[in-house]
Amino acid sequence: MEKLFKLRENKTTVRTEILAGLTTFLSMAYILFVNPSALATTGMDMSAVFVATALAAVVGSLLMGLIANYPIGLAPGIGLSSFFAYTVCAQWGIPWETALSGVLVSGCVFIVLTVTGIREKIINAIPTELKFAVGAGIGFFIAFLGLKNAGIIVGNKATLVALGDLHNSAVLLAVFGIVITIVLMTLNINGAIFIGMAATVIVGMLFQLIDVPTQIVAPIPDISPTFGQAIFHLGDIFTPQMLIVILTFFFIDFFDTAGTLVAVANQAGFMKDNKVPRASRALFADSSATIVGSILGTSTTTSYVESTAGVAVGGRTGLTAIVIAICFALSMFFSPLLGVITSAVTTPALVIVGILMIGNVAHIDWSKFEIAVPCFMVILMMVLSFSIASGIALGFIFYPITMFFKGRYKEVHPIMYILMILFILYFVFVV
Template identity: 80%
Template sequence: MDKFFKLRENKTNVRTEILAGLTTFLSMAYVLFVNPTMLHTTGMDLKSVFVATVLASVVGSLLMGLIANYPIGLAPGMGLNAFFAFTVCAQWGIPWQTALSGVLVSGLVFICLTISGIREKVINAIPAELKYAVGAGIGFFIAFLGLKNAGIIVANESTIVALGNLHSAPVLLAVFGIVITVIYMTINLKGAIFFGMATTAIVGMLIGQIEVPHQIVSAVPSVAPTFGQAIIHLGDIFTPQMLIVILTFFFIDFFDTAGTLVAVANQAGFVKDNKVPRAGRSLFSDSAATVVGAIFGTSTTTSYVESTAGVAVGGRTGLTAVVVAICFSLSLFFSPLLGVITSAVTTPALVIVGILMIGNVAHIDWSKFEVAVPAFFVILMMILTFSIATGIAIGFIFYPITMVLKGRYKEVHPIMYVMMALFILYFIFVV
């Protein structure tokens, strides 16, 4: 195992990797409940989508661990499933079966681009400053996501966002979780994030805010209602509207995955000479998981930014991802136990990881305005638009512009000019 995953080379061990895998799984376990519920609004069978979600996550995480040797867990993407359910199916009236076909095609296109090396070249063409900005932006984004899900931050008509109800027991539980995890981190407790989540869950059960599971094992539901529908309805995708759907899946998944990969690689210290090692393998894993997920019956599968929680615990190799896959597979049989993983439990992990990730801003040369502008917009717009992909798009449009105006156009990779043009077209015709 040490030789296959290169544990010593990455200065880690089996115990650390297992702890990291458990932490990553717990941080992203909410997808097991949120994804089926969201896709169920389209008319898809709830239990079938649950099984499809698990299987897509298992396959994707296994591929990421065994092929790419990265500590990244995969599962159906939250922003992508929202687009699938509420835009493609609800607003545009496209049947969920046809929408799944669109997901399948986008995954196949990704595989082709990955095998050709185009996706890896694109990621390596991104300047270091923007990679650091992406990492910092995702840090702010997931911290905001955690605070929002826990009700600590809420919507407000006057100020857009505001402080939530601190007299609410679920909110207080999340606040307790953040405080106890901060204490664990400050005293350098090994696995502080994981133990912070565990402590929060236990306290939640003791005070009655988290239901104590009455059942441990349950039967595995059938995936038959959704299995294969993406293949059966491939003939329905040849319309201008479906072309837009596929392109949107393509854009969002491409840059969500790229952003997550860059963020995790930076945090783990993998990036050398502004290049992400084994990027092609990790991108192939992501693409293959999307294809498998679509066939089983779920929206686009992508790399999860919550993987940074496992990296923060010490995960450095694919063994972390394999542990994530094992945990997902066990969830098929022990789904009642996952009920204790509420937003109050995951919020401390997301907030602490956000704190750790924003350290990337220290590597950005803010004294150079041509660099500061795109980096600033990457970070700010991720939060304000609640979209990693949108933040990347806006920042990447500004980068070539400011660099050219500064006379540094030769330092801009040609791919960045192409990406700027594509993003502009994306905002004109798609958004």
């Protein structure tokens, strides 16, 4: 363990890494049910997608742990699966088999960019201030996501968003989880986030808000209805419409992963000289998982920002990712037990992690307007557009502009100017 993961060097222990892995898994477990439900609307077999989702998470997390030694869990991204199901298949009428081929191709493009080092150079070219803004923005985003999923924040025709029904039992359970976790964090209790989630589950069962599992073990469903379809339909991707699909998968996953990697590296204290160590290895794991996932029968696999929940518990090495992979593997056998992981259970973890991550704003020089504008746009637009990728895109467009007119254009890496142009084209032709 020590030789493989360098536990002492990273000031962690096996016990801490296991606890971190369990915490991250519990924060990610919802994807096992949400992803199959979304992709089933395209005509895909829900049971097969469930297995594909779990296996993609297993492969991705294992690669992340063994190759990159990062405490990051991977699984099919909910934003990407929503785009896959509701835009590509439902609105554009593209068969799900062809859409999976698009995911496969985007993964292959990622591999090429990663192996050549281009992807890592792009991430390292991002200014320090924008990296901190990305971390803070993701903090606000996941806290908002948790509150929304729990019904604490709801939609409102007059004000867009509003406070939810605090008389609703499920909402109150989430509020209880947030309060108890905040108390535990305030008391510096080790593993406070994990304990808070467990307490929420127990209280939910006591008040019959969470069903007590009636079955422990369930047979693993058949994956054959989706397996290999991405390969069999590669010949159908050579159309202008599929080019847009592939580019969209590419852009969203590229910057969602970059944002997550930067956020986790910042929170864990891995950043050195504005660079993410072993970034190419982490990106290779992410790209490979996308390829494997598409062949198994699921949408793009990506690094999960919920990994910051495990980092908050103390996870610092790839052992955390290995634990996550083991949990996803076991979930295929014990899927009935995952029914207790409701939004009320995951919300406390997301809110607490959001609180921890917004501390990144302290490292941004807000007195310099040319820096404040793009950082503000990253943070604000992630939440208002409900998209990590869109927030990053807008911030990256404004950064070269404000720096140029401030006379600091020589300080901007050439890659940032290229990204600005690409993001403008992305908004014009894709969004």
